[in-house]
Amino acid sequence: MEDAVQSSPPRKRLRAVHACNICRARMIRCDGHDPCASCSASEQNCTYGLNPNHKGKTDLILAGVLRMEAALFDMRSMVSSPSFLGSQMTLPPIDSSLETLSSHQRSSPSSTSNADNLQNAVLDPMHTSATESILQWHHFDVFPSLRQTYISIFHLEQSREPIKLRASTMYLYVNGAEIDRIITSFASSVNFWYPTMSTDMLKAAQTRIADGKAADTTSSCLAYLVMALGCANLTISAAHHRAMGDIYMDTVLKKLCVVQTEVSTAATQCLFFVALYFAFVRRPLQAWQYINMAATQCRLLLSYSPANETSDDQECLRRIFWSCYILESDYLAELSALPQSGIALIESSIPLPAQYNTHANIQEEEQSSLYFLACISMRRLLNRVHHVLYARESGVSLDNGRFPSVVSELNHQLEEWREFLPVSLKFSVDAQETANEYGGFLRQRYLTCRSVIYRPYLTWIITNCMDTMTTPENVLGSCKSCLDACLLHIINLRWFAHTVFVDTWICSLSMTAAMLILLVACRLPVLRQLVGEEVLTAASYLKQLIQEWTEISGQPDSPSIEQSLRLITEIDGFIQQEYQGEEEYDLVQRVRGC
Missing domain, CATH: 1.25.40 (Serine Threonine Protein Phosphatase 5, Tetratricopeptide repeat)
Known part of the structure; x- marks a missing residue:
């Protein structure tokens, strides 16, 4: 009997025409039984809708992206509404401002049609969240050397020698x-x-x-x-x-x-x-x-x-x-x-x-489509974060009465984006390896977005020179979210082909921005306790990785990447000094105690 089974040709697995509601929502295979194997194993209530689901995974994630976009449009409309603009949430104290938006605000449709509320995901001219803008913060006045030799990115790149073409055209013979x-x-x-x-x-x-x-x-x-x-x-x-x-x-x-x-x-x-x-x-x-x-x-x-x-x-x-x-x-x-x-x-x-x-390959095509959709939706969310928080004229990042609720809602949208990712692209928010480089690349995008969303809390604390005794716990938690995202962004940088191929220049600048923010945090005792010890080795890891990437594409080197590496080295020196000074102070205190 066993021989007969082995000799028969393998049967093609049939896909269930009608998946149960739980499997459809989780985007996993359903065997079509009642209850199905997945629901039985997870002890879920297995139910089926009236109509079969003929949509593929690409259709499902597309529908999810559209739902998230509609929520973002409604949020943008709410932020600009008179009732929201007129709300008074002064700081300090900031505790009452940190309540998340009500479920009604998140899920209820706007009273006006979506067509009236559409806001394109466009980056405002001269937004204040670029690396060069961060370097101009007055908090870096105590580090004048960071700016003394700094040359604007545009002028560095514009002054490069033009690309030289060969005198004669070569046609390669390739087998x-x-x-x-x-x-x-x-x-x-x-x-x-x-x-x-x-x-x-x-x-x-x-x-x-x-x-x-x-x-x-x-x-x-x-x-x-x-x-x-x-x-x-x-x-x-x-x-x-x-x-x-x-x-x-x-x-x-x-x-x-x-x-x-x-x-x-x-x-x-x-x-x-x-x-x-x-x-x-x-x-x-x-x-x-x-x-x-x-x-x-x-x-x-x-x-x-x-x-x-x-x-x-x-x-x-x-x-x-x-x-x-x-x-x-x-x-x-x-x-x-x-x-x-x-x-x-x-x-x-x-x-x-x-x-x-x-x-x-059909599976590769499907994975590519899902990855592309995930990158598009993340870029749209990033643009709206920059627009709502950091537009030069209308950004709310410096408005103490408005930014807490905006940050809460933007983070809600970010977590929905991560939750909706298909299993093959999912990642954990830590330093663990991802299942593939595509999930790793998306995690880097996620961490970038998270750090930018929570940055207003950080700037609020460093502007008001708060200390541990007077800073509300939930504000410290939001600052930690920003700092953790910056540090994880550095730690999780890997040889992702997408990053190495397309984003080496962009990555060198975003990593410089992350190091600048960590430097500011290390100078304040109330924030230094929130920074992980990995900050002391972050710069050496970054420099080695980026230098290896630049060697791949050969000469000539990008002067703005070289400047970013120089800044990272200098920032690392200042961070090391901050921690060395703290260690020396603790040593003196222990000696005096003896």
Whole structure:
């Protein structure tokens, strides 16, 4: 009997057409029994709805993102309402201001329609949460050396030598196996993080490279860019691919005039990929320039759909739109005075990513879509946090009567975002390893957002020079949330390919900001007790990691990254002095006691 079972072909597992309500909410498999195995094991009340659920995981997370967006819109409307603006919550004491918003405020729909309350997730010009803005806090006046040799990021990057092109164009001969390897590298990295290329487009690019066609067309440029970015990703593990990537990129830059004179989805995609390559080689101004160009062309094509456009072309364009939205926001978060493309002004009217065949493996395609949606929703939340709390004219971070409730609601939205992540992307808020690098990257985004949300409490305490005896416990808890997030942001930094490839420059600045905040906290006894001891080794870990990343993409070095490393080193010296001074004081006290 056993032999008969073993010899029979394996049966394909049937998916339950109608999942129970509990399994559907948790997005796990349901065997369709009554009660199902999952509910029986967890002792849950297993119930079934009236209609079968035919939606896939991508549809479910999309619905969740839309629900969270609606809640954010309502929160934004509530913050700007006359009743909220007129509320008086003075500090100190601050205890009564720290109550979370009522469940009615969180869940009840606004009396007006959502259409009237839509607020786009746009970063305000000259917001006050960038690293350069933090360095201008008067709390750093006691550390004049931090500013004496500091040069603005824009001027450092703008004064760099221009990119030099080769005197003659080189066309590489690459065998079929190597082409496959490079295309696969592109698909598993760039096209996973920003899934804009369909499998058909990738096959066409691969065929064009294999045929050795070197025509001056947008299609050729797109094929070369796929190879350049695939080589760039391989550079993370094999340095010799950097030279290959540069050769492909050199060819693209010489043909780019063809792309720039064409108005099409393929041309827009080329502009976006050029921006990604400049991000990889740590050229932030050039990366922003091409993101801006791609975003502007997205706006044009979304406003005037070409006559011969297919549904796949439309979906591709929308995905490029959201990719540009994420990256432009990342750069504006640190260089707030950069002119904006206007892409954020229409983001609430652009559909989120839908069905699109980007990977041959269905599971990989689904994971890519979920990851992309998670990154989009987090970037939108980050933009609203910057807007509501730190807009130069209207931000509430310095308004003692308003920021506690706003912080509470924003943190509520952040936790809902984390709770709704699919199991494969979930992470714990600690220093434990994540199941995969995608969860690790999302945790870094989460920690960034959490530290920015709770920062107003920190600035309130350091501005009022509070001490342990007069500071309410719940205020200290909020400060600890900010400081823990800053420290965990540093501790959890890893060799995530997404970070190394795209975000090395941005990461160096955000880590500098985290170190600056930790330095301020270490100077006040009331806050120093909230800072973990890992702060004493954080800088050495950061410097080693960022230096290794910069070596991957080769010369020339980014002067703003070098400046960030210098600042991190100097900040670490001041932190060490603060702790050494405390140890010396304790030693003297013990000697006197004897």
